[in-house]
Amino acid sequence: MYDEESNNLDMPCVLNIAESTHQMGKLNLIPEYSYGLSETDNCLIQGDNLHILQYLTKHISGKVKCVYLDPPYNNGESYLHYYDNMGHDQWIENISKRLLIIRELLSSSGSLWISIDDSELHYLKVAADKIFGRENFVSTIIWEKRTTRENRKAFSRNHEYILVYAKKASLWNKVRNTLPLTKEATDRYKNPDQDPRGPWQSVTANVQAGHATPQQFYTIISPSGKTHNPPKGRCWVYPEYRMIQEISANNIWFGKDGNGVPRIKKFLSDRKEGLVPETLWRAETVGTTSDAKKHLLELFSEISLFDTPKPEQLIAQILKISTNPGDLVLDAYLGSGTTCAVSHKMNRKYIGIEIGSHIRTHCASRLVKVVNGEQGGITDSISWIGGGGFKFYKFEK
Structure with missing residues (x-):
């Protein structure tokens, strides 16, 4: 919606001139071709x-x-x-x-x-x-x-x-x-576990291990009892104590059957940027x-x-x-x-x-x-x- 007041933003005109002459030339206002405010x-x-x-x-x-x-x-x-x-x-x-x-x-x-x-x-x-x-x-x-x-x-x-x-x-x-965000982007957010926080999409829970600490190498046990270790050359994104907290908060997704590789849930409601x-x-x-x-x-x-x-x-x-x-x-x-x-x-x-x-x-x-x-x-x-x-x-x- 157009807002005439916000258009001016209480700032002076950038040229601040009606007619202006300078050694580089002369700028002449032509009223008959100007229009509006x-x-x-x-x-x-x-x-x-x-x-x-x-x-x-x-x-x-x-x-x-x-x-x-x-x-x-x-x-x-x-x-x-x-x-x-x-x-x-x-x-x-x-x-x-x-x-x-x-x-x-x-x-x-x-x-x-x-x-x-x-x-x-x-x-x-x-x-x-x-x-x-x-x-x-x-x-x-x-x-x-x-x-x-x-x-x-x-x-x-x-x-x-x-x-x-x-x-x-x-x-x-x-x-x-x-x-x-486009409709295509928002459509990627689903809610297969009926999380009360609304739609989400999952992202990988492991990262390259180049700058990893020892605390990022450990075994995760899924709700179904299946064990998961990070792939070769990679580590978990969180240290073990943080991963336990995230699992407890239902922020980690192991798939519908609980056997899948752990992934982090990212909620549409938390997304601040486009x-x-x-x-x-x-x-x-x-x-x-x-x-x-x-x-x-x-x-x-x-x-x-x-x-x-x-x-x-x-x-x-x-x-x-x-x-x-x-x-x-x-x-x-x-x-x-x-x-x-x-x-x-x-x-x-x-x-x-x-x-x-x-x-x-x-x-x-x-x-x-x-x-x-x-x-x-x-x-x-x-x-x-x-x-x-x-x-x-x-x-x-």
């Missing part, structure tokens, strides 16, 4: 993203919690809104300039997510490693972008990648969010390019669409992991505006940057619909009903 941290900025990112270092360095980038993939293909065919060296140089600034903009617990395909994936990782440090590389996510077979190439390319970096991985790993994010993101969970196109067609039935938009569910997954309500999200290649639309619905502050006129025809128009309670994408899953606002700026060098 005037007191808002949300904004779209039209102009060259390199110049704008440089400008933003004077205002929000160290304040951005998540940056999502969907740059041209440099794969030689011609798309509706741009021609994606830059020389490799020039492409790497251009993206590296922007990554250097983005690292400065990120908070100490912030993260960077970059969509890319095979054309430049490995070169991009090497470039990003140099800027963020290999120790701050988090993972490569595989996104299933399509579920149908493509027959016009040597291989059907059904996936893309998302490179994930942290400003400080050691910190980010501690603060990143888990994902909500699911650790995986690196394979299936279409059924985060959507496909086709889903995104259908959504855009519902929004803009008479306006030309982008060829490779990202579904709202994909961006929502990123923001669930990397941000909390009130955090600032930045997208420097805004495209059709998905990142800002999702950020708005999820009560995150946002800055979207795009150089083309579609920042007005697509992005601003899309956000107007979001403010008015647009019903597509992730709307139903988060009970979005509308509200808030955004400002539109034009940057002049």
Whole structure:
């Protein structure tokens, strides 16, 4: 449910400007393209993203919690809104300039997510490693972008990648969010012994013996009288006195007949965290390019669409992991505006940057619909009903 008061969080606007001039350029507020609440941290900025990112270092360095980038993939293909065919060296140089600034903009617990395909994936990782440090590389996510077979190439390319970096991985790993438990996950919890504490699932009661103490090697006698010793090279997870306590408390499962290898009962009611994010993101969970196109067609039935938009569910997954309500999200290649639309619905502050006129025809128009309670994408899953606002700026060098 959208909460206008929590959207502001009693914090000043991140840009704290209506019109601002700096030696790097001038940022002009365009009221006719702004919409909704005037007191808002949300904004779209039209102009060259390199110049704008440089400008933003004077205002929000160290304040951005998540940056999502969907740059041209440099794969030689011609798309509706741009021609994606830059020389490799020039492409790497251009993206590296922007990554250097983005690292400065990120908070100490912030993260960077970059969509890319095979054309430049490995070169991009090497470039990003140099800027963020290999120790701050988090993972490569595989996104299933399509579920149908493509027959016009040597291989059907059904996936893309998302490179994930942290400003400080050691910190980010501690603060990143888990994902909500799915029905598939909760269905693993059963209650075959009718335990009054509710559903549970069992996990192994033995661990590798590399750092074991002598107290972790002993024989367990099951309720049926069968004896159990830890497998070779392993030991029991508890010392004997603790294991006796756990058995007495009905926290150890020996199977329905009491003869099974002892396993520890973990109760659903005790689980405080959700699911650790995986690196394979299936279409059924985060959507496909086709889903995104259908959504855009519902929004803009008479306006030309982008060829490779990202579904709202994909961006929502990123923001669930990397941000909390009130955090600032930045997208420097805004495209059709998905990142800002999702950020708005999820009560995150946002800055979207795009150089083309579609920042007005697509992005601003899309956000107007979001403010008015647009019903597509992730709307139903988060009970979005509308509200808030955004400002539109034009940057002049």
